[in-house]
Every structure is written in C-alpha cells, then in structure tokens.
Amino acid sequence: MNSLPLTRDLVLIGGGHTHALVLRKWGMNPLPGVRVTVINPGPTAPYSGMLPGFVAGHYTRDELDIDLVKLARFAGARIINGYATGIDKDAKTIQVAGRPPIAYDVAAVDVGITSAMPDLPGFTAHAIPAKPLGTFASRWDAFRTQAVAPQIAIIGGGVAGAELAMAMAYALRDKQPTVRLIEQSSVLLALGYKARKKMLAALDANNIEIVEYAEVTEIFADGIVLRNGRTIRSDFTTGAAGAKPHDWVAKIGLDLHEGFITVDANLQSSVPEIFAVGDCAHLSHDPRPKAGVYAVRQAPVLFDNLRAVLSGGALRPYRPQSDYLKLISLGEKSALAERFGTAYEGPLLWKLKDYIDRKFMDQFEELEPMAAPDLPHKMALGVKEALGDKPMCGGCGAKVGRAALQNVLESHFGDDAAEVQPGQVMSTDHLRALTNDPVLMTRIAAVHALGDIWAMGAKPQAATASLILPRMSAILQERTMAEIMTTASEVFAKAGAKIIGGHSSLGDELTIGFTITGLTKAPITLAGAKPGDQLILTKPIGSGTIMAAEMAGKANGADVMACLDLMVQDQAAASAILGKAHAMTDITGFGLAGHLRGMCDASDVGVELHLDAIPLMDGALELSAAGVRSSLFEDNLIGAGAIDGPVIDLLFDPQTAGGLLAAVAPKSVKTALKELQTAGYTASVIGEITATGRFKTC
Template identity: 40%
Template sequence: MDTAIRAELPRDLVLVGAGHAHVQVLRRWMMKPVPSVRLTLVLDCPEAVYSGMVPGFVAGDYEARELEIDAVPLARRARARIVLARAVGVDPEARRVAVEGRAPLSYDFASLDVGSSVRGLDLPGVVEHALVTRPIRSLVGALEARLAQLPGGDAMPNVCVVGGGAAGVELCFALDARLRAQGRAFRLTLVCDTVEVLPGHGQRFVQRARREAESRGVRVVCRTRVERVGKGELFVEGEREPFPADLVLWATGAAPVALGLDSRLPRNAAGFVRVRDTLEVEGCPGLFAAGDCAGISGFDWVPKAGVYAVREGPVLDANLRRALAGRALRRYRPQTDFLALLNLGDRRALGEKRGCVAAGPAVWRLKDWIDRRFMRRFQVLDAASAPARDFPSAESMGMESMDCGGCAAKLGATSLDAALARLGTPPADESVLVGLARPDDSAALALSGGAVLLATIDGFRAFCDDPWLVGRVAAVNALGDVFAKGGRPRHALALVTVPDESARAGEETLYQVLAGVRAALDPLGVSLVGGHTTRGPELFVGLAVTGDLPAGGDLLSLDGARPGDVLVLTRPLGSGVLLAADMQGLARGAWVRDLHASLVRSNQCAAEVARSSGATASTDVSGFGLAGHLAELLRASGVSARVRLEALAPFPGALELLARGLRSSYHEQNESRRRAIDFAPTASGPRVALLFDPQTAGGLLLALPPERVDAALAALHEAGDPEAVRIGEVTARSEEGFVFSAV
C-alpha cells in the first residue's frame, strides 16, 4: 500500500491528541511508516492516562506512572514531529489546525483524538468545589491532596460520587476500598439522575453491582439531579436540605471538549464531532476523528467507553494510510457485545459477557493482565526512565545516534581558535571597541555622538523537526549575545536554509520558521528587517542582531571579573543531552516540555538584573558548555575560579541521562579541555559531565560583587529564573596553570 502513495509528496499528517486510538496509530507508524509523509503529533500534555486503570489507581492498586503513556518518546520512535501546545481549533476548509501561542499547522490529512469533558461543569460550584474526573490527568494529580484534606480524628467524612455510569460506580467502589485500607471511617454516597446505575448493562450485572454496594454500606440515590455544589454540601433537586459532602467526585458522563465546539465542524445532537463509519468527519475530506470526541453517525447508542476507542485504533490507522494512497476507506462496526469489566476495589472485579456475570479476584487478575498488556505496547521508558525491556530498542528500529543540532552543532573551540590565529591581526579600526582583537559575545562599534552599536550573528542546524520551535529558539539564542553585554537588541536579519523539498512544503517550512522568529522578537520590540534564504540538505536558522546600550549603561564585558566576585548561573544545564535523548526517543515528555519552556525564554530580565546588580563580567552559556564559557570569561579577566559541582542546577532528566552514558555529539569536543580544570579527587559522575554539556539558548553566567549577590538572586527568581544559583567564586589566577577548580 505504501508504494501507492501519490506523487504530490511530501504531505503532512497531523494527529491532535494522544488518546487510545492515536497511540495505536503511533505504534503502527513506528513499525511501518509511510514514506515521504510527515507525521506531526500535537499535545497539550506529554502523558496520556489510560482510563481503564484509573479506578485501580484510586483503589491504591497502581502507582500513577503505571497509568501513563508518555506520548513524546512514542512519537519520536514513530519519527513524528511533536508540538507541545494546545490545539484550539480546526479549519477544515483551509486545512489548518490552530495551536495556542504559535502559528497554525497546515495539513493534508489530520485526525482528532482529544477525549471528552464531563457534563454539568456549568452548574454552580462544580468547578470550584468538586473533583472532576476529566481530564483524567487532573483527577490523578489532585486525588491524593483532596483525600488528605478530609476531616480526620473521630470525624466521619462524607464522600459523594455524582454519576451512575461505569466510571462513577467504579470510582465509588475504588474509593471505598482505599479509605477502608487506610482504616478510616466514612460515609459514601453515589448520586445519579438515571433510573438505575450502570445504564446499558444487563440486569444481572446491575443487580450484582447493587448487592456489592449494599454489602459495603454505600448509599445509592438514583433519579436525583444535582443542582449545585457548595463547600461541604451537595444540593439536589427536590430536597430542602443538602447532602453533607466533604468530597465530591464528579463523574457525570462525557461531554464534548472545546476543540470540537469551537471549530467549524459538524456535530451530533450531543455536541460531539460527527463522523462517518469510516471515522472521517462528515463533509470534511481528509479530516478524521476517533475516541470520545467523535460520534459515529448511525451508532448513537455507542457509549463513551475506552473499549470502543481501542477498537477504533486499527481502523483509523488503516484509513489514514488508505486516504494517503487515494484508496477506498474501511468501515468500522462497533461491537454490540464485549467483555465488560468493573473494578470493585480490593483487587476484585465484576465481569459480564453475553449475559454471563462473574465476580472476584480471578476477574480482577484478568482485567489487570489485559490492561498491563495494553500498556506495555506503548510505554517506551520504564519506571527508572531507562528504555523499557519489552519495547523495541531504538537501535533495532534503525534510529542510530545522529549529530546534534542547536548550539551543539558548533565547530570545536580549538579549531575555531586555530583558524582565527592563522588570519593574523586585523587592521586597526578606531570604531571597533570590541572585535576579533578582543573577543566577546557581541562586537561593539563606536558611532558618532558617543553611541555604541552592538552586533552579533548566531545560528544553528535544527535540533528538532519543528521549524516554528527552531526559529523561535534560534532568535532567543542570537538575542542572548546582546543581552549578555547589557544591551538592548533592536533589529535582526534572518538567514534560513530550507531543506530541499517541494515548493509548497518549502513555503510552509519558511513560514513556520519566521513565525517562530517573530514570536521571539516581537514581544521585545526587536524588528525583523530582512534576511536571506537558501536551499540545502537540512534546516538551518541564523540571525544577525544589532542593538545598543541603555542610556548611561556600560558594556558588560568578559574581562571585568575580580577575585572575590561570586559566580551566578541564571538557568539550569543539560539541554544538550536532553535534545540528544529526545532525538532518539529516550527523553520523557515532561523533561522535553520543561526544556522547551526554558529554550523559548529570552535573557532580557536576567540582563536587567545583571546591570542593576553591578555585574563585573557577563557571558551567555551556549555550545561550549559551562566549562568553555567560564574559561573564556576567566582568561579574559586574568583570574581563576572555584566551582562547586553540587551547586549546578540540572534540567529535569539531565543527570539521569548523563549517568547512563548518553552524550550530545558535541560533548567530546568540549571535554577535550578537561585537562585545564583542577578537579577535586571526589569530583566524578554526571555533575562533572554537566560542565561540558553544550547548551542551546542557555542562561547568563555572571560575576557579581559578593555584597550584591543575595539581592540579585532574589530579583532573578522573581523575574522568572527560579533556578538561578550561586555556583562558585572568582579567585586569583592559578599558579599551576589551571583555568578553574571544580570541587
């Protein structure tokens, strides 16, 4: 089938969300990709929570991590581009997905699998006082804290579950099991507006669940509509007195999410995206939807249950491939009978199949086996964040280590120094205040009237396959050279090498890059005034930036550090190894999300703090790593330093990856200067490696007068650099010839 893909490639397939159907598409794409089709996954949260195991988590049978599918490494294994942002709309006519905070994504084909919300969130007090079960991640994250807030001692807390479907009943039993296991006394009530609990299930199944509730003392109140939720109270229709409720869990059934409601998409009577039995959205060629967000025409009886989303996955994958090949689509037929498994807590479950009902530990073990088998297919990393033993390795899939992008793609410092030395001394020029004869982050040029022009150029090959993110980070990185000198960037020129691809694809890549560049420049008042484009084998983005010094401001040079000054680093380290791991599908999504949040932030606020705090020297930390850039500052100032390794702040995940031996491709070049550092005998392990990790869009390294450090750190933390930290002190030049010591 793949060889039949038509000629106007490459084409873009965009998956929005990582629900039960989409993770199967990613797994199948990982095993059998379609040539020349660019796959993109849009996520508002890196981890997808498997709903089938949530009651077991509530009951205390599972840890939170066991419920999670980390979609980022899974997507990387599928060689998918990842956009960590919330999709806010779909324009099916223009074939674009609107994404919060960034340029829209164009698609040839797209699919939505974004789950559902819960009904009744508009009722007074629900959002403020109830623990809502969707999004599921919010429930998992908040449950422990809410249970800890229940009255203790001799008090008997009242817990209410609102919703009589499978989700509400399971949560009721799971909460009962958890609280009893903790030895707590409590009153548990289930309230629903249906005639009976578990609508749609067989009578024997319902009766068995009813007996289970009665045996545990769970009060079940049907045909009762909740009007509002107060603090410690649940107000219901027809009752003058509210139900006492120290904790309310809201599990009232599925409701459409905003993405479907806010887009120009057809919807069924319940508000869900209306799709044909092929899972293609009605009247929207090339757009598909699956899982809870979709309603299949002619099958309104299908409940919003995970089993249906799971069964839709293979059909969705097949139809996306068929659509790309221009072939007829398969029809999906929801099963009318399936094995229903209801978690009763206490490691017991209730099962139903074709009218046969059974309950007990054996049924729970069956459910546990089914759930764990499903999860193993998608969990790339294990609990220790190492490659999962049961998952295909990156090497077995041909994902060999590649050269890194970003600032980890620099020419080595030794080669750079040697090349510049061979050029000889440049001609004298009185207008050049800082240049090749006195290297620094930015050149400084004297203008008439005493003004100073700062000028720099920086660029790199793409560190990921998201051109918008590459463009924004490239701009942030280039601006950092001007900010490091205490300057104000004013104008920028862009140089972009667009990969050799079709004219339409090249236009989209350039648009995304420049939109990312503008996203960094515009809020700072920096004008993009022009640039140049070329075609080449891979994406490269560079910027030339000019700026000036604020009125009365002095240049924050490299050469002003003095013995006794304190060294402050404004941001964490480890971006090089994290970007390398992400390329291979070895980085957790949460790590990547936190890293990206740092990469897109400028050093403007840190530069303002540096100026106001009287910094004696400043530089930004980028491709040469902390060790390399600190060495430049110390040599220029004619001093040495003492660095405390334990003080270095790593990005989440960086130390774990370094400890496992993972390195950026540029790490070895940086570490070649290790002999210039005096390491204490106890200095070893990943924190030593952190010194040499090449940084992209890193923070500022400042030398500050000791009496100004505490105030400067407080200002940095308040300005948005909470990880800013004192890492050492400037000392007199080492008599042994070491650039600095590390202890």
C-alpha cells in the first residue's frame, strides 16, 4: 500500500553489480513517491567475481547468481524480464521488445559489455562468448557434465581468459582435457612483471597450452582456423577477448568514448537525467579500466545521486581509487594477488578471495521483508484473526473462498460464465495485483478473465475494462493507463475480441478486471461429466504457493518467472481442441480440488484423481513442503469438502489464470492430448470420472 502518491519514475536498465547494490539500499531506505523499475534479460545476474570459481566447480549456479526477483521485491520495484533495445532521450522512454515503451523521469544504465567474438565467421553457430555471463554459465554447466577427453579453446589471452582456462582444466581434471589459450599477441600483458611470471607458471602447472601470435579467422563445429592455416580441434570454444559496448547504446544520442557512455564525476551522461555505471560507462574525469571493483564502489554514489535528482537535492562526486587489489583464481583453490606491482600466490589468498566474494553475495540473501505496521493497542474483537499471520495474497489468492460464496449465492453459484441469451455467454473477473508491472499484470488479468469464456467453449466477443490505479500524479496515471490499455487491446485482439469501454478510479493498489462476452452454439457447462470420462488438465498447478513465497522473499526468481510465463499462456487453442468435452472449467481461485468438486457436484458424479499425474510448477512442491501457503488456502481446504485417500496441499492452492480442466470421452483422449501438447500446453490426464459420487485420490 502506498501511503503517498507516486510522482516520479526511476528506471534501472540492467541488473549489474551497481544496480543490484542500489536496489538493496533502496529497499532499506526508499524515497517516497518514486516508482522503481528494473529491466534485465532474466531473473538473475551472475556475479563476475565468482565465475572462475563456478567454472572450476567450487560454486554452484545458485551461489553464482544474484536473484533479481527477490531483490526487486525487497526494493518495492517492478522487474521487467527483457532486453532493453533503445532509449528515446527526447520522449524519455525505453524500448523493450514485446511491450509498450517504458517512460522514465530518471534512468540509469548498467548493462555491462558484450563480446565482439560473434563477428568472427562461425562464432555464433559454434562457440559461446564469456559475456554475457549467464548464457556462458548455462552452456558450460551442460558441457562439463557430459564431456569426455574434451578439447577446449579459449580465444583471448588476458587475465579473464587465463582464469577461465585454469578453471576449465581443473573442473575436467579427471577427464584428460586439452585446454588451449589462444592470443593474437602475447598473453597477460596487462599484468606487472612479477604477477605475469607467476601466472605463466600457474598456466603451466595446469597443463594449459599457450598459442601466442595466433589470429583466429574462422570457427567451425569441431574447432578453429588460424590465419597461418593451422586448425585446432575444439569441443568447446569460448571467447574472452574483444569486449565492446552493446550496439544500441550508440543510437541513444549521448556523448560516447569508444562506444561507451561518457559520464562525469556525478555519474551523469551528457543528458543529466540519464546516469551510467559499470563497464558500459567511461569516466571522463578519471578514466579507469573495466573492473568490477569500480562498479561496486559506484553504488553508494549512484544511490545518493538518484535520490538527489528525484527529490531536488545536491549531487556528490565519485572518486575512484588509484589502484585496487587484484585477486585472480588459479583453477584449484589457490589465488594470485597483485597490487602496486607486487604479487603473491597461494591457498590463503583463495580463502581471502572466497571470503570477499561470499560476503558480497550474502548481502543479497539476507533481505528481511519490511515489518508490518504495529496494530493499535485497542481494536475490535476479531481484527487480529481477520488479518491473519501473513499479508493477503494477490491474484486469485485474494478472492473470497468457495464455501462462503456457495452459502451466499446458492443457486447462482456454478458455471464459469452465464448464458445471457442463446448463443451468448458473459463473465466478469478482476484481480488484485500480484506483480508491480502493469503490463504483465494486464496480460495475466486478461488471460484469467478470458478463461471463463474459453471454459464454456465460447469465442470471446467484446470486453469492458475495470481499473483501479494506486494514487499517483496525472502524468504517471497517463503512463500507466497507456501501458495497461495498449497491452489489453493486444491480448483481446489476439483472442478475437474488442475492448468497447470501461471504468477507472484511484485507490490504494493496482486492480485490473474485465467483463467479457463470448459466442458459442452450445456452452460446455460443469454438468455434463459422465462416468468413464478422462480428466485432462492443460497447465501445471502451484502458482498460489509460488507467488505467496515470492511476497515473502522465499521463492527462487527463476521459478517465479516460469510461473508468470505460465499465467500469461492463453487457453484459446486448448478451448478449441477440447470443444467436444462433456464438461469443462478453468482452475482458478478455488484450486484444483475446489473446481473439480464443483464439476462433480453439478454432474452428480464422483472422481478418482491420480496425484502422481498432476503436473506441478517448478519449485511449488518444495515450497509447499516447507509450509508456504496462499492466504486463501484454508478457505479452499474447507470448500473442497471431504476427500478419500492421500492429498497434497497443492490441490487447494488458488491458481491465477490457471489451466482448463475437461472431462473427455475415453475415445477422444489420446487425440486431444497429442494436439494439446503439440500446441505447447503441459497437458496431462490426471484422473477419471466415476459413478460412485466419491472424491477419491490415489
């Protein structure tokens, strides 16, 4: 809940080290009135300092990655999963593929650098650059588990290439690897004499073959070709040289230095409302090499200066240190240290590096959610019990339970949509936001509302929108409405419907809903299930548990992103494929058990549910086993009624924009299942309808 209106948009482009630290600081000390957005291609940001250790096998992938989803939740920011492709500095908008432009008042760029290696013929098809780190880490993880007597080629003989070479050799030491470090001049020229001598000795100790004064001209499936005609075999080719800025940066219209964004002592670009930090920036007042230590130390200055610009305060300069301690991994748990021309090596330095790296990463694990406000000393009886012991969930987790609705609505309680006249059905649905991103929330709410129409076997016809925006300034209202309505129009147009009107108001939080009509010759209801019918479910379950965990900072960011991706998957094709189902519903707020109970009651049949066949979202079972529950769980447990046999808690988990559940004649199941899976649905047969009237699991 926002106690003050939102008046300014701050957008952080990229999840680099500086921005990660800024988000952490923002979560501990937010600036009221600012809406924060972070744009990053993926739910995590790998920490470059631990990459060689990960490659060597000293760290797991989870230990390598900063979970930006958790961090954004802690900071109260919306996270957008996508690549920024441009900035319009005049319109003050940012382009991200697949969504409307994102407006900003102040923006900061921390997208790091990319590799020039793909410019080599054959590189894109047959090799992998060391940056971006996330893609490289995934490819290496897959390769090292299946490699046999591998041949590896690293293009680029700088410190980064040498670290990777030794880490790879160590990781594959039991598989007789051949690792070659290829450099077009001489290797390790950036190091001082003493450090270079020790690094060369370490490369030799790791059996790294150094190929100097060798220019690579082509990459092919099984190796590389050098300018002198030599062919070198390679099963895994990577590039740790040729770092360059992202191409889109050059098109912004900012002052650049060799393609990098030029910034002053305040970290501001030539356009004062755009800041830049990390490897993508060039410090005009005090140039420094590209190194993570500078990005880390820019974070407090960027944090203070962003707050200053957004609140009308004074900025402060960033003063980089003249030199820093370089700690370089040597494959095994040993490291080399260089500073001011001196160099040392050994296991104790690895322990120091490991301590520093883990301490840095621990900052992003120890994120305590903000405490709830204290309750009044005196209040009405029942207030504490009504509040519960955790925040109310968003999406379908915020709905009224099945048992309460059934008691109140009585005969009006039943099918997903109502037939208002022959051939036309209508439904309405709205959701309390479960994400701070209006575009993503609009997609979820639209697909969720359309689910009632698709569950009746109808084709969407027309829709009206009902919106509640959090309190915000007029300009932010306009920006948010533009994002919502542009997205909604796209979703409904794809579904074959048109938005014909709506209503909007301001309130405490974002709520999005739609009333929809649909056309069908013969509505599919809950009442047609027959004994012997097979039950097909088109989506996995578990979204209520995952999003409840996300609110508490307990969910894995990748699982959250995968869950959201399933929510926005529409059910249009599934509805058409299941058009001859005897009965159908969509799984939403009441959970699988509650909605299946509704089908059984309406059809006067029983069910035998196969627990092992029910598809579950990644991470949901583990979170459920750890006691994570949606705030609607208890109501759904009561609403589902008596169940014979074993149960899992996810049966009562409320689903937002969940899948279709259809009772299908046995002769049609095989064909329907094949068509659903071909169409991209995680469809499964999860049970069958019985004549006993019992809800049984096995």
